[in-house]
Amino acid sequence: MPSRQTPAAPRGWRRYALPLGLGVAALAALGLWMKGGAEQAASTVASAPPPAGPQFFGQVGGNEGLAIPNDRAERRRQLVEHVQLTDHTYCSYREGSKYPMESRPAAHNPDQLHPNQPIAEMHPMRVEGGATSATVLLQTSQSHVYLAAGESAAFSLRAVNAQGETVPLVVTRAVAQGMTYGASRATGQVALAFADDGAGADPVSGDNAFAGVLSPAQTGLAGFHGTIRTEVRYTAGGRNGFALFDVVYTPTLPATWSGQVREAVENGSLNFYLRLDVRQPGRYVVTGRVDDARGRPFAVATYNEVLETGPREIRLAVFGKLMTDETPALPLTLRDVDGYLLRENVDPDRLLMPRLAGRVVASRTKSMNGVSNAEWQSEERDRYLAEYAKDRNMARERLAAFEPGQPLPPSACAQPGAPTRP
Structure with missing residues (x-):
């Protein structure tokens, strides 16, 4: 379900101890002394050939022995990595939060752009006992997953072989039943008719694709709230x-649309206002899709607020900077609006409103007059930006103090007031 995401709180940088590895020689010398005395151990260590791979031993003050690792180089590496990490954190959060969560680019929400398109799948034919057929593939489609009161869902299935050729299929039984759990009373079964006659949900007659329609409000499942499962039995390729x-399915409507839609350019953004009649109070989540004048998906607008009962108005906003950054072809069109009343800590977790499928309204706004290029501002965003900026500044100051006069690593984004070289 849609929800507001709160970014993780900034975490400070931790210093890391620098291992010196001097215990290796001490252990080796101790072992040799136990075998033949301290003098023999020293002689053996001095005459031993250097180990293969990275050389940890070398000349120290003209004598053979352990070389101290380059602490300065390691320290610099850690400081540079921390500068890059804090810079990436700051820049990523700033970029990702420049638009509000209620108005996001369409490219950020590809799974929400076409909610009314059928869901098509193809998988091996499932047979009794959990096995599958290697020779027959089943193509299925489903028009909707969520149904508000009075809405219907269409299903279809078709069998093919590995070459894509049609395999004769016969539907022998199709029933729908509400899914119940625990001590809940089981619902009755409702028979569904699947046909290949070119009528109803079946677009073409005689193509061996069978289709059926589930309309819960017209059956014994009219009062059921939850998941309704339709089971279709068939034969194809000589197997069942x-x-x-x-x-x-939602059997009652928590709110209904009044049909009134208006628009306004306010505070630098384009806002669509939709009227509705709220029957049940609570938190409502409403989502609309916005296309540009060429039909290209441009933005996803979301409303997420608590509503009281009675006539109400909700706002679906297209943020100004999103418009100036993406420069969509105007006018914009609001389409495919759906919503629900959120029910927390229960299952199902929502009561669905009727969907507004297709075009809802085309904007009269045909220019960018009054549209702002300013980034989104809020107390929460300012607070996190300040914390991330403080971490970044401290990391850069540490590196600057460690090697004065050397350039700092380039930043992925600009930040007013960043520390500079003295």
Whole structure:
């Protein structure tokens, strides 16, 4: 379900101890002394050939023995890494939060752009006992997963072989039933008709694709709230198989649309206002998709607020900087609006509103007049930016003090007031 995400609190940098590795020689000398005395151990260590691979031993003050690792180089490496890490954290958060969560680019939400497109799948034919057929593939489609009161879902299935050729299929049984758990009383079964006659949900007659429609409000499942499973039994390729289709159904409407939509350019953004009649109070989550004048998906606008009962108005905003950054072809079109009343700590977790499929309204705004290029501001964003900037500044100051006069690593983004070389 949609929810607001709070970024993780900034964490300070921790210093790391620098291992010297001098215990290796001490242990070796101790072992040799136990075998033949301290003088023999010293002679053996001095005459031993250097180990293969990285050389940890060498000349120290003209005598053979242990070389102290380059502490300065290691320290600099850690300081540079910390500068890069804090810079990346600051820049990533600033870039990701320049638009509000209620108005995001379409490219950031590809799974939400076309909620009313059928869900199509293809998988091996499932047979009794959990096995699958290696010779028959089943193609299925489902028009919707979530159904508000009065809405319907269409299902279809078709069998093919590995070459994509049609395999004759016959539907022998199709029933829908509400899914219950524990001590809940089981619901009755509702028979569904699947046909290949070019009528109803089946677009083409005689193509061996069978389709059926589930309309819970017109059956004994009209009062059921939850997951309804449709089980279709069929034969194909000389074997018996089955397919399952699940939908989540809401038997009552928590709110309905009044049909009134208006728009306004306010505070640098383009806002769409939709009227609704709220029957049940609570937190409502509403999502709309916005296309540009060429039909290209441009933005996803979301409303997430608590509403009281009675006539209300919600706002779906297209943020100004998002418009100036992406420069969509105007006017914009609001389409495919859906929403629900959030129910916390229960299952199902929502009561669905009727969907507004297709175009809802085309904007009259045809220019960028009044649209702002300013980044989104909020108390929370300012607070996190200040913390991340403080971490970044401290890291850069440490590196600057460690090697004065040397250039700092380049930043991935600009920050006013960043520390500079003295």
